[in-house]
Amino acid sequence: MSGTGVRGMVRSPFVLIVGAVLTWFIAAFLVWPNINVLIATFFPDGSFSGRAAEKLFSSQRAMKALGNSFLLAVALSITVNVVGVFIVLVTHYFRIKGSRILFLGYASTFIYGGIVLAAGYKFIYGDKGIVTSLMVKVFPGMDPGWFSGFFAVLVVMTFATTTNHMLFVANALKGIDYQTIEAARNLGASTWTILRRIVLPMLKPTLFAVTILSFLTGLGALSAPQVLGGRDFQTITPMILTFTNSPTSRDLAALLAVILGLATILMLAVMSRLEKGGTYFSVSKVSSALQKQDITSPVANAVVHAVAYLLFAVYTLPVVLIVLYSFADGAAIQTGQLAFGSLTLENYQRVLTQPSGLRPFIVSVVYSALAAVIAVGGLLFVARLLQKYKNWVASVFEYLLHIPWILPSALLALGLIISYDHPNPLVGGAVLTGTTVILLIAFVTVKIPFTLRMLKASFASVNSSLEEAAAIMGAKTLYVFRRVLLPLVLPAAAAITALNFNSLLDDYDTAIFLAHPLVQPLGLVIKANTDGAEGVDGVANTFVYTVLLMVITGVTMYLVYGRSSRGKSKKKRLPAVPPAAPVPGPGLPGAPLAGEEAAQTAAPVR
Amino acid sequence: MIRLDNIEVSFGDFTAVPNLDLDVRPGEFFTLLGPSGCGKTTALRTLAGFIQPSKGTVRVDGKDVTRLPSDKRQVGMVFQNYALFPSMSVWENIAFGLRVRKEKPADSDHLVRDIARRVELSDEQLSKNVAELSGGQQQRVAVARALVLRPKILLLDEPLSNLDAKLRHQLRQQLKDLQSEFGITTVYVTHDQDEALAMSDRVAVFNKGVVEQVGTPQEIYDRSATEFVCNFIGDSSQLTPEFVAELNRLSGAGLDTDAKSYLRVEKASLTPAPEGGPAVGLPCTVVSRTYHGLHSRYVVRSHGAHLRLLVKEDGGTHHEPGTETTVYVQPAHVLQYHPDTGAALQQRDQAAVLP
Numbered sequence: 036m037s038g039t040g041v042r043g044m045v046r047s048p049f050v051l052i053v054g055a056v057l058t059w060f061i062a063a064f065l066v067w068p069n070i071n072v073l074i075a076t077f078f079p080d081g082s083f084s085g086r087a088a089e090k091l092f093s094s095q096r097a098m099k100a101l102g103n104s105f106l107l108a109v110a111l112s113i114t115v116n117v118v119g120v121f122i123v124l125v126t127h128y129f130r131i132k133g134s135r136i137l138f139l140g141y142a143s144t145f146i147y148g149g150i151v152l153a154a155g156y157k158f159i160y161g162d163k164g165i166v167t168s169l170m171v172k173v174f175p176g177m178d179p180g181w182f183s184g185f186f187a188v189l190v191v192m193t194f195a196t197t198t199n200h201m202l203f204v205a206n207a208l209k210g211i212d213y214q215t216i217e218a219a220r221n222l223g224a225s226t227w228t229i230l231r232r233i234v235l236p237m238l239k240p241t242l243f244a245v246t247i248l249s250f251l252t253g254l255g256a257l258s259a260p261q262v263l264g265g266r267d268f269q270t271i272t273p274m275i276l277t278f279t280n281s282p283t284s285r286d287l288a289a290l291l292a293v294i295l296g297l298a299t300i301l302m303l304a305v306m307s308r309l310e311k312g313g314t315y316f317s318v319s320k321v322s323s324a325l326q327k328q329d330i331t332s333p334v335a336n337a338v339v340h341a342v343a344y345l346l347f348a349v350y351t352l353p354v355v356l357i358v359l360y361s362f363a364d365g366a367a368i369q370t371g372q373l374a375f376g377s378l379t380l381e382n383y384q385r386v387l388t389q390p391s392g393l394r395p396f397i398v399s400v401v402y403s404a405l406a407a408v409i410a411v412g413g414l415l416f417v418a419r420l421l422q423k424y425k426n427w428v429a430s431v432f433e434y435l436l437h438i439p440w441i442l443p444s445a446l447l448a449l450g451l452i453i454s455y456d457h458p459n460p461l462v463g464g465a466v467l468t469g470t471t472v473i474l475l476i477a478f479v480t481v482k483i484p485f486t487l488r489m490l491k492a493s494f495a496s497v498n499s500s501l502e503e504a505a506a507i508m509g510a511k512t513l514y515v516f517r518r519v520l521l522p523l524v525l526p527a528a529a530a531i532t533a534l535n536f537n538s539l540l541d542d543y544d545t546a547i548f549l550a551h552p553l554v555q556p557l558g559l560v561i562k563a564n565t566d567g568a569e570g571v572d573g574v575a576n577t578f579v580y581t582v583l584l585m586v587i588t589g590v591t592m593y594l595v596y597g598r599s600s601r602g603k604s605k606k607k608r609l610p611a612v613p614p615a616a617p618v619p620g621p622g623l624p625g626a627p628l629a630g631e632e633a634a635q636t637a638a639p640v641r
Numbered sequence: 642m643i644r645l646d647n648i649e650v651s652f653g654d655f656t657a658v659p660n661l662d663l664d665v666r667p668g669e670f671f672t673l674l675g676p677s678g679c680g681k682t683t684a685l686r687t688l689a690g691f692i693q694p695s696k697g698t699v700r701v702d703g704k705d706v707t708r709l710p711s712d713k714r715q716v717g718m719v720f721q722n723y724a725l726f727p728s729m730s731v732w733e734n735i736a737f738g739l740r741v742r743k744e745k746p747a748d749s750d751h752l753v754r755d756i757a758r759r760v761e762l763s764d765e766q767l768s769k770n771v772a773e774l775s776g777g778q779q780q781r782v783a784v785a786r787a788l789v790l791r792p793k794i795l796l797l798d799e800p801l802s803n804l805d806a807k808l809r810h811q812l813r814q815q816l817k818d819l820q821s822e823f824g825i826t827t828v829y830v831t832h833d834q835d836e837a838l839a840m841s842d843r844v845a846v847f848n849k850g851v852v853e854q855v856g857t858p859q860e861i862y863d864r865s866a867t868e869f870v871c872n873f874i875g876d877s878s879q880l881t882p883e884f885v886a887e888l889n890r891l892s893g894a895g896l897d898t899d900a901k902s903y904l905r906v907e908k909a910s911l912t913p914a915p916e917g918g919p920a921v922g923l924p925c926t927v928v929s930r931t932y933h934g935l936h937s938r939y940v941v942r943s944h945g946a947h948l949r950l951l952v953k954e955d956g957g958t959h960h961e962p963g964t965e966t967t968v969y970v971q972p973a974h975v976l977q978y979h980p981d982t983g984a985a986l987q988q989r990d991q992a993a994v995l996p
Contacts, residue, residue: 500724503691508738508790509712518737522728 041426049513050424053416057432063461064480065438068450069296075453076289087286097287100274101294107188107260107270108253114193115249116242118346119200120235125343126201127208128234130327132340140347143354144198146588150543150558151581153262154565155353156182156191158360158574161263161565165356168371180265187263188256194350195259196252199245207241208234213325226328247306251299255443258543258558262565271295275445276547279452289453292446300441354585361578365571368578382575386583392576396583399540399557406478407535410486411528413479418490419516433487440484444477448548451477474549474556481545482535493527494520530595537591541584557584642667642826643688643794648697650683657683658850661697665828666843670820672829674837675847676873682798684847685830689796690714701793717787718796722803723779725771731757731782732767738790756789760819776804777812784816788823795820797829801836813840834874838862846870868901868983871976877903880975881945884923892921894972900986901978906951908974911939912958912966920969927960941968 044050076087091097125131126138144152159166160182167179182190211234219229235242257272264270271291278288330336360368362378386392417436421429439447455467467473497520505515543558550559557580564573643665650658658680665671673681686692688699690711699707706714725734732753739749757767760781771779780800787795797816801809817840820827831837837844838858845855846869854866865871880888880902889896896902914922925943932954939950939960948968960966977986 498722498724500720500722501726503689503711504718504720504724504786505726505737505741506691507689507711507716507718508786509741510737514741519726519728 040424041428044420044424044426044428047512050420053420054432057417059461061432061435064451064476065435067461068447068454069438069442071454072289072292072446072450075286076293079286087290090284090287091290094287096269097274097278097291100269100271101291103185103260103268104254104256104270104272104295107185107192107256108250110185110189111192111196111253112246112250114189115196115200116246118193119197119204119245120238120242121342122197122346123200123204123208124230125339127205128230128325128328129339130329131343133344134327137343137347140351141197142201143350144195145201145592146585147354147581148195148198149541150258150262150561151541151577151584152195152353153191153259154561154577155357155581156187157262157565158577159353159356160187163369163567165360165368165371166352183263183265184268185264188259188268191259191263192253192256196249199248203241203245204238207238209325211237211325216325216328226331229328244306247302251302254298254302255295255445257445257547258562262562272443272445272544275449279449279548285449285453288449292443292449296442296446299443303441357578357581358585361575361582363575365575368571368574382579385572386576386579392579395555395557395560396580398554399542402475402478402556403536403539403542406475406482406539407532409475410479410482410535411490411532414483414486414490415521415524415528418487419494419520421487422491422494436487437484439481444481444544445548447480448477448545452548469551471551471554474546474551477545477549478539478542482539486531486535489531490524490528493524493531497523533591533595537588540587642669642702643828644698644700644703645684645688646698646700648684648687648694648699650680650687650692651695656850658687658694661850661852663845663852663855665826667826668824670817670827670829670840670842672831672837672841672844673847674831674834674844674873676832679847680850681830681832681847683850685796685798685828688794688828689716689718715793716796717790717792717794719780719783719787719798719800721799723783723800725779725782725786727770727772729771730767731762731769731771731774734771734782735767735786735789737786742790752789753785756785759822760785760788761815777808780804780812781815784819788819788825793826795823795825795827797827799830799832801831801833809836816840838874846873848873864985865976866985868903868978871903871978876906876949876951877976878906878946878948879903880948884944884946885975887923887944888921888970888972888975891923892919892972896972896975897977897986899980901980901983903976903978904948904970904974905976906938906949909948909950909968909970911941911950911952911960911968914967914969919973920971922967922969925966925968927962927964927966929962930960941966943968 044054077083077085079086091101122137122141126134126141131137147155158164161167162179162183164182167182171177171179215233215237216229219233224232255272256270257276260268260270261273264273272295275288275291275295278284278291330339359373359378361382362380363373364377364379364381367373367377386396417432421433451473452468455462455465455473456469458464458466467476501519501523502515505519510518541558541561542556543562546556546558547562550556555563561577561580563569564577567573569576643663645661645663648658648661649656661680661684663684673684675681683692687694690706690709690713694707697707698705701714701716726737729737735753735757736749739752744752753767754764757764762778762781762785766774766778771782774782783800800816801812804812813836829837829840838861841858843855843857844861846853846861848867848869854861854870856864856866861870862874865874871877882898885896885898885900885902888894889898910920911925911927912922914920923943925941925948928940928942928947931938934954936951936953937959939952941948941950950968978984979986
């Protein structure tokens, strides 16, 4: 089948054109910026220098940030697993009263994450927060700044990161063959023994994987330490940001970014190894669906119910309060005392009608929409070619396109800043740093791995005999692509565009490095509001932004995923994104677990 | 019409078809039959032009088409899953190839409706989405789409395998009728021996990429050329050397006791003795009996052999398990194969065999 080889590839003019554009894009925006970071770190004057490392080791602040990041990563790996496994068990494994309601509460992080969640927690529990103000009235001696530092960051990130458990661990749990549990019971095992000896060991590979994802989230944390860490608890990424803004410390920023990148690659390599070696498959020919288990001890049952509902309150309180206070006036927001008679639509009117309120929203919508469309539009061709041609050239392209998945966004952003703060021939001699274009490029870049993987899976799901049937009737490659493949892939492409749009809407991690000072997206404005920059109106605006973001995310998720649970009758709605099929050929490091696409909708707080 | 000469197809280090020679005659319904992974679909796809052979030539009407792309070979193909374009209506599916050829819309419409009528698709069905059709209707759309371009050859890749047994039987005949009506040379791939025997003019039996035998269904069944064909086609019991020796002793037949010997299930009977013919009776013990309505399946033990028998039910004698009786066998019905090569040892004179 020489048609899928390198020779077959270079025979097609279409492939050559797409290949040339792709090579330029990869060189300019994926490879060169990262090489530039290494050069800035180790070869600042053209020859090797260990000065950045010396500066790092002698900087108490930087070393403390490094230590804090690892401390947060380790602590988060533990707390997320404790909370995550518990909520998965009470929603999917044990028979708990009201488990569907509990699920909805725990799943609130699907539509509420990132900087928005960190800001929300600060507005509720921060020193001027609604709950804190009420608590101080009840306990006048208490410290109003109780919710800050390592503790606050850990709590917020723990509750934000359990999304991974809700997706992956819950999925793995549902995949367990119930007959194994029945067999264990038949052999006399108790509920606890079955959980400990049968169920949890089968979840081990997934738990390892989500632990590593949690570790990486902790390591690269940005918005949570910035919003809630205070002066005493800063981590690597905020430090990279600080050093990036000072030209004399950029080498230090670069070295920290490289350390972060290396740690990420190492952890993803470990995860990839675990994924390959440790998945359990049911060996039964006809497996049966998991049935919920009773907790036989009344005391244990009561305790589990109590903890489950307590966690439900923790998850839902910020969401409920934000929705309520988005309708409150300034006085109510300041005092925390909400009278239902004083609820008003003024905040919404201000945000949706006044330029200062609406502008960040429009900026984010435009950036997100453009990036989502460009990423999907461009990668439609690339994904098709990579799915069709299976040779070493295609594999190299595919690996390179996954760079944004294996490197932290801070490293990518820093690379772009360093590479394009002077006229660069790779982009026709233009300067990009400080322009509005560089953030768009970064947004497109960070969406490439997810988009490529989903589109490739989508193309792969089209039966190859359709293409052969068209070819045998004389249709040429482009005609087959346009008339046969594209109509089949287009609905999935629309869904992927929607998910990309969603996940970029409240971006903070990339925008904080690259946004134009006069064209600030929503994430940056929300962060500024948490610092009190815009007073009470700023806080109210943030509540409104949060509600609008939750609505947009919720609607998108319904359109993309809601259909699958409602049968096939409603044809006009967006179809579900195809499952991320395993990438044939190269085993990509850092490849996502099944269900990764859903995680795109609400990034965990970093 | 079609000639595959010395075809070799490899995928990396794996050789799917080592050396294939085949001749298909004009207008013939020719079937490639074999178990999964035997190379039959690879051979068909090589003929279609989807796979380039590493060696050998494919000729159609004497013309070498080995390097021609699939659309230049004048072949139409019906895929196993039909490969109907789900984003198009039935009409659009059938017209796809005509549109690619830039036929005038009016001509296309005429041709589509004509072929649709011949495969029994209504005008109403033409406007439907393919997903709204039943499996059998989808199959007819796939056939119509292949035939509307008037190919010289029709290739069918297990087109009945997705259907239930009843529909499969119905469509077998429809396909055969369509083939006769169009008089088109057809190459059909299946793993179902019933289908192959019922539909084909000739059959090629594949095993591990090699053609074991090419012949009419009757030749393949009655005179299986190799032990593999004998086992793959029909249902046979292996005879022990003791059984064959006893058969020789009683009948004077010169069967080879060292050969691997088989007897088809319907070629033996139990007491009462068949009327006329050179059948020989051997004592046996009934091991089991399964009633199937029109016939019963027996397993009997005789001289170390466990013989499976298919006996017509006529309301007469039943033989219960454990009873001693007699099994009647004609030596000419015994199929014998070389113990090492598996090649048939002799061709029996069928005229001497009872019907």
